[in-house]
Amino acid sequence: NAGVTQTPKFQVLKTGQSMTLQCAQDMNHEYMSWYRQDPGMGLRLIHYSVGAGITDQGEVPNGYNVSRSTTEDFPLRLLSAAPSQTSVYFCASSFGQTREKLFFGSGTQLSVL
Amino acid sequence: AQSVAQPEDQVNVAEGNPLTVKCTYSVSGNPYLFWYVQYPNRGLQFLLKYITGDNLVKGSYGFEAEFNKSQTSFHLKKPSALVSDSALYFCAVINGGYQKVTFGTGTKLQVIP
Numbered sequence: 001n002a003g004v005t006q007t008p009k010f011q012v013l014k015t016g017q018s019m020t021l022q023c024a025q026d027m028n029h030e031y032m033s034w035y036r037q038d039p040g041m042g043l044r045l046i047h048y049s050v051g052a053g054i055t056d057q058g059e060v061p062n063g064y065n066v067s068r069s070t071t072e073d074f075p076l077r078l079l080s081a082a083p084s085q086t087s088v089y090f091c092a093s094s095f096g097q098t099r100e101k102l103f104f105g106s107g108t109q110l111s112v113l
Numbered sequence: 114a115q116s117v118a119q120p121e122d123q124v125n126v127a128e129g130n131p132l133t134v135k136c137t138y139s140v141s142g143n144p145y146l147f148w149y150v151q152y153p154n155r156g157l158q159f160l161l162k163y164i165t166g167d168n169l170v171k172g173s174y175g176f177e178a179e180f181n182k183s184q185t186s187f188h189l190k191k192p193s194a195l196v197s198d199s200a201l202y203f204c205a206v207i208n209g210g211y212q213k214v215t216f217g218t219g220t221k222l223q224v225i226p
Contacts, residue, residue, distance in 0.1 A: 004156075033214070040122075042203065042218035043157075050212065058213060090156055098145060099207055100164065102214060104156030 002026050006091050006105035013081040013112045021076040021108050023091030029103070031094040032074040036060065036087040037107075043090065049074055081112045115140040117204045119217035126194045127225050134189040134220045136204030146187045147205040147214070148178055157203060163187060174198070194224045 007022045025032065033048035035058075045058030049068040063085060065077040074093075078085060088109050092102040116139045126132045138144055145164055149157040161172025168180045178189045189202060204217040 035216075040218060042119075043216040045213055045215070048212065056212065059215075092157075098164070099212075099214060100145070100162055101147075101159045102149070102157070104158070106156045107154075 004105035010109050023074045025093040029093035029095045033092050034076045035090045083112045086112045115208050117217040119220045123221040125223045132191050132194045134202050136187045138206045145207040148189050149203045151201040196224045199224045
């Protein structure tokens with residue numbers, strides 16, 4: 001099993017550019033989520049999904065868009081990148097009703113100039 | 114709204130000594146609590162969880178955590194620290210609807226040889 005796969009690992013954008021961070025899992029988990037990690041802030045939830053076709057906002061959703069057309073994939077879109085979106089992004093998935101254990105990808109380091 | 118607090122940005126401990134990483138939480142209803150560890154340039158890895166039952170829960174790599182309802186705490190402990198335990202540790206709580214996992218700001222553990 002590959003687990004949770006994130007691509008790319010590194011990305012540099014200019015302000016105003018758009019891009020999609022990819023996340024795929026092969027564990028048939030119904031729950032998937034995106035976090036951003038910033039120094040001194042810990043991990044903050046951006047968006048999450050409890051199944052295909054269902055998404056909802058987390059703590060810091062502004063500037064980000066998600067969709068969930070399949071169980072396996074949960075891409076995160078930055079429509080118009082801003083320097084404040086410079087961060088490390090993690091995708092995570094989980095199984096079961098109570099989300100007892102999150103499985104994390106290895107992260108995408110994004111710099112917006 | 115649920116929250117977790119990790120009051121120490123960094124904890125230093127000598128190899129072989131016991132270690133404690135502190136966490137307090139705020140959540141309505143019964144708490145589901147977790148500890149995760151992050152090694153450099155990696156995603157987070159699950160260590161242990163408290164759902165219900167015994168207040169002392171055991172997890173991976175010899176770690177354990179003590180749930181204290183009256184003090185709303187969930188401190189991570191290990192009887193004898195290893196240099197390889199040096200990493201970033203995150204406490205987390207899930208809300209009653211099991212939709213959102215909230216993380217603390219993280220505590221850097223440095224084990225000194």
